[in-house]
Amino acid sequence: xxxxxxxxxxxxxxxxxxxxxxxxxxxxxxxxxxxxxxxxxxxxxxxxxxxxxxxxxxxxxxxxxxxxxxxxxxxxxxxxxxxxxxxxxxxxxxxxxxxxxxxxxxxxxxxxxxxxxxxxxxxxxxxxxxxxxxxxxxxxxxxxxxxxxxxxxxxxxxxxxxxxxxxxxxxxxxxxxxxxxxxxxxxxxxxxxxxxxxxxxxxxxxxxxxxxxxxxxxxxxxxxxxxxxxxxxxxxxxxxxxxxxxxxxxxxxxxxxxxxxxxxxxxxxxxxxxxxxxxxxxxxxxxxxxxxxxxxxxxxxxxxxxxxxxxxxxxxxxxxxxxxxxxxxxxxxx
Ligand code: NAD
Ligand code: TDX
Numbered sequence: 642x643x644x645x646x647x648x649x650x651x652x653x654x655x656x657x658x659x660x661x662x663x664x665x666x667x668x669x670x671x672x673x674x675x676x677x678x679x680x681x682x683x684x685x686x687x688x689x690x691x692x693x694x695x696x697x698x699x700x701x702x703x704x705x706x707x708x709x710x711x712x713x714x715x716x717x718x719x720x721x722x723x724x725x726x727x728x729x730x731x732x733x734x735x736x737x738x739x740x741x742x743x744x745x746x747x748x749x750x751x752x753x754x755x756x757x758x759x760x761x762x763x764x765x766x767x768x769x770x771x772x773x774x775x776x777x778x779x780x781x782x783x784x785x786x787x788x789x790x791x792x793x794x795x796x797x798x799x800x801x802x803x804x805x806x807x808x809x810x811x812x813x814x815x816x817x818x819x820x821x822x823x824x825x826x827x828x829x830x831x832x833x834x835x836x837x838x839x840x841x842x843x844x845x846x847x848x849x850x851x852x853x854x855x856x857x858x859x860x861x862x863x864x865x866x867x868x869x870x871x872x873x874x875x876x877x878x879x880x881x882x883x884x885x886x887x888x889x890x891x892x893x894x895x896x897x898x899x900x901x902x903x904x905x906x907x908x909x910x911x912x913x914x915x916x917x918x919x920x921x922x923x924x925x926x927x928x929x930x931x932x933x934x935x936x937x938x939x940x941x942x943x944x945x946x947x948x949x950x951x952x953x954x955x956x957x958x959x960x961x962x963x964x965x966x967x968x969x970x971x972x973x974x975x
Contacts, residue, residue: 643669645712647699647745648719649692650674652823653759655684657718657861662688665865673697673708675737679722683955684822699741702748709748714755716864717745720795723826724763724788725970728912731787738791739798746802749810756810757868758799762853762878763789764814767915770851775921776814778876785913796876803874811871813864815879816920819941820857821948825956826963828852829942832891832905833949834960836898843967846910848888851917855881856935866929880920881933893939897946909974 644661648654649672661668671693674680685694697704699719709715719741721727721734742758749756765776766783782797784790796812803810823830832842863879871877892902925931935941949956 642667643671643711643713645671645673645708645715647673647715647717647741648680649694650676650680650682650684651718651722652679652684652820652827653818653857653860654718655681655822656820656857657716657864658685658692659688660858660861661865662691669693671695671708671712673699673704674719675699677721678959679824681822681955700736700744702744705744705748706751709745709754710752712754714757714868715745715749716757716759716868717742718759720759720792721788723824724786725826725911725967727786727788727791729970731791734787734791738788739794742795742798746798746808750802750806750808753809755868756799756808757864757871758796758810758812759864760796760812760814761789761792762814762816762880762918762920763915764793764796765918768917768919770849770917772917775919776878777921778878778924785915809873811867811873812876813867813879814876815860815863816853816855816881816883816918818857818860819854819945821945821952822955823857824963825959826966828887829890829894829945830949830956831963832894833898833946834956836894836900837950837953838960842891842894842905843908844887844891844905845908845914848891848907849886850914851884851886851919853880853919854883854885854890854938854941855879855933856941859933859935862934863925863929863931866925866931870929877925877929878920878922879925880922881935883938884917884919885938890942893942894946897943908971912974
């Protein structure tokens, strides 16, 4: 099988490529990645001699056409992925997430190539903190941020191309991922590396917002189940029952690293900050037999903390510039 992986130098994509190369030696992987600030070629170092890497943009129809024509399937991870950046400058999100998906859809239509679309639970908006409900495949779309609205837009394109043109597509919406190779702008790596640097974690608002954490390897195993056995035209929600409020996550990181649990700062809240995400993944579990392997969030966090401690050379080059952007944003919000 010839598999095109877009965004394979990013967090989830790189972990997906590692897993695929290790567990599926029959798959020939080509990565298409623009190496934006979020892409890191070093994330593919462990597998570099076993894949083809193409430095290119998913909005470049010529590159996309050539690579899709030479593939049996595409998994589309590439995106602008950070909510805070989308509030500061939405344009790259519209361009990559919407136009990039359009370019891929037209190419898979032209060459009748199997397509899997990676999306997020954020397309459903948020839930109240005290609401027992969780998102299902039937929940209405209601995105809050420029990021989530462009992901919702791309999902709609996939659904329309499936119905109108009969492309062979599946779609998955996953909750918050954690694990190795995640950019230090994101919540968990930011706090781990702040503490490793002797600094203090930064909690938005009151730290009460809830995210539904899943280990990135569990996400990627679910993607493979869908590629193997998912029903064409269908959507699967991916989640591992990992709800935790942000304050608890920060306190756990501090505790793992031997610091006082109260050693954090509250900072101004993110505008429009979604309160809570929660996924009901019954469909994926019952129809495709998927189950998460990382069931103990604290153990997964300990392994992630250990990875950042052992791989400073991977994250150090991004840390100062990322914190400078946050300092600037914080000033704007005060
Ligand atoms: P990331 O920001 O770590 O990586 C994105 C990758 O895409 C980078 O390597 C970047 O260089 C590449 N890229 C960006 N624009 C591109 C372009 N125009 N052309 C080619 N490559 C481009 O993101 P991530 O956290 O790994 O997320 C991957 C996907 O998973 C995204 O579609 C995101 O919406 C989705 N998702 C993420 C999470 C999460 O918790 N991180 C949860 C659910 C869904
Ligand atoms: O410094 C911080 N302090 C803080 O309290 C940061 C960076 C974040 N937060 C909060 C905001 C969120 O409630 O932590 C939570 C997680 O924040 P992010 O890591 O920015 O993730 P989120 O906005 O939830 O979106 C993530 O999950 C869904 C990914 O970035 C998206 O790509 C994915 O679609």
